[in-house]
Amino acid sequence: MSFASLGLPAPLLNALSSQGLLQPTPVQAAAIPAALQGRDVLAQAPTGSGKTLAFGLPLLAQYQAKSTRQPAALVLLPTRELAAQVGEQLHALALAQGSKLKLVVAYGGVAINPQLMALRGGADIVVATPGRLLDLVEHNGLALGRLQTLVLDEADRLLDMGFAAELQRILALLPAQRQTLLFSATFPDDVNTLAAQWLRDPLRIQVAGADQVAPAITQRTMLVDEERRTALLIQLLKQEDWAQLLVFIGTHRLADKLAVRLQQAGISAAALHGELSQGRRSQTLAGFKAGHLRVLLATDVAARGIDIAELPAVLNYDLPRSATDYQHRIGRTGRAGASGLAISFVTPASEAHFRLIEKRQGQRVARETLEGFAPQAPAPLNAAGQHDGKGGIKGKRMSKKDKLRAAAAQAAGTAGQDDGE
Structure with missing residues (x-):
């Protein structure tokens, strides 16, 4: 399969070819045609599978120099580095296809005034972190009432990093009629809840191995x-x-x-x-x-x-x-x-x-073990005084089974003391 078979315009195909990109990855092949048709997409794909182009190419194809004060597309990401990276990749492709599309990248940790200046006259696509996006809205830097497409990238990280409240505030600013594309490497319960609230009858995509480590x-x-x-x-x-x-x-x-x-x-x-x-x-x-x-x-x-x-x-x-x-x-x-x-x-x-x-x-x-570095310290005991090889994924909290074992051991010890009195 080639990018040409996905319905992308010729200038964008030429831009991809100039960068040596000829064949889409599985998530790109599945997501791009649906996104071009205006359908919501819910995609699970592992890190490194090409999610950026899976949503970026439809955006570049659909929103060409239609700048108004209200952006046509918004991409939300969890970190500054990721926002900068996605912005650079989309900007490079836009230049390569000769587009006059205006793309603005906005994130915290830097002065807001240059970003407000960049948004003067509007933008076609805004790539932003949630906190800085809300700052820009509060400064009247942009409005979201006519947004056509919303992209939530790294949705699991957005929630893990505590952006749930910001996302709800952003949702209240968006039009009900819009296209939403949600991409995530994993789909814990909170991501599924977010998807159910934000998407309408989405095309569901799961790239093989999305929940496993890449075999390479x-x-x-x-x-x-x-x-x-x-x-x-x-x-x-x-x-x-x-x-x-x-x-x-x-x-x-x-x-x-x-x-x-x-x-x-x-x-x-x-x-x-x-x-x-x-x-x-x-x-x-x-x-x-x-x-x-x-x-x-x-x-x-x-x-x-x-x-x-x-x-x-x-x-x-x-x-x-x-x-x-x-x-x-x-x-x-x-x-x-x-x-x-x-x-x-x-x-x-x-x-x-x-x-x-x-x-x-x-x-x-x-x-x-590397010679000379074999560990000398013993493994720590659990609450029951055992080396049972069990622990908690987050922090060092006891598992339910460990708590039951500890309670049973304590009860047995108390009973022994009572029998000896």
């Missing part, structure tokens, strides 16, 4: 004591030939600290997190994409906008809080059919947590 990604797990993770990371960087490595860190303070440690070891590295200014974040990410940095140490929020076509490897220095986050993280590598490597450091304390991640993704990952 090799997963490895390395056992190590918590305090030796930095030394192990440095050792791996010395012995492996990774041109680039994206490392996921739990906190911005640890990311900054680890960046200094790697720099002291002669490894070019930088931290990327939400506490940095937008200018600093953009500069750091650009340096990594250009290959000036070998290692990028990123928190989950900052890493959502990272899209590097041939990123060879990612590493979980800290494990993610959920199996869904794990899928998003390792999906940064192995994109667009390329092979990738995902390594996770597992400490004695996090072993139970990782087992549940494995269970949720339906895949067991073999445990490895």
Whole structure:
């Protein structure tokens, strides 16, 4: 199948060809014809499957230089980096097809006045994060009453990051008669609830493997004591030939600290997190994409906008809080059919947590140890005083079964004390 068979106009087909894009991915092949017909679309597809063009190409085809003060299309995304990335991709295609379409990208963390200036005279397509979009509305920078198409991209992340209230405020500003395209890598209950409220008789698309790890990604797990993770990371960087490595860190303070440690070891590295200014974040990410940095140490929020076509490897220095986050993280590598490597450091304390991640993704990952780094610390006991290998996906809360076991053990102990009195 080719893009030409999907009903896209010739200038846009030429723009795709100039960028070496000749064949659509499965989610693009399914979503584009329906979107061009004006139908609502509800699509589940894994990270790296081509969701941006699945909604972006219909927008570029439908809304050509029709600027009014009220945009024809709105794309909502969870992070600044992702908004900037989508905006760049759509702008490049618009230029390549010779379009006069006006596209404005808006996100927080930077001054609002330049974005208000950019919206003077209107815009065809606005790409924005929810909070900044509402700021622009309050400043009379744009109105949404005549919006024709709404795109919710990374819907699961929008909700995970606490944008539910903002989305409801935005919904109240939108016309009832509109087209809505919703894309998400996963479909937990809150995303299904959002879809039921926002979409009308949508075409449902589920790309095969959307709930599983991409087969092109090799997963490895390395056992190590918590305090030796930095030394192990440095050792791996010395012995492996990774041109680039994206490392996921739990906190911005640890990311900054680890960046200094790697720099002291002669490894070019930088931290990327939400506490940095937008200018600093953009500069750091650009340096990594250009290959000036070998290692990028990123928190989950900052890493959502990272899209590097041939990123060879990612590493979980800290494990993610959920199996869904794990899928998003390792999906940064192995994109667009390329092979990738995902390594996770597992400490004695996090072993139970990782087992549940494995269970949720339906895949067991073999445990490895590097010579000289085998863990020495024992696995922690649960409330019942057992090494039972169970834990909670989010945080360290006891599971229901663990609570029952603990209660039973406590009851048995109390009964024993009573018998001895």
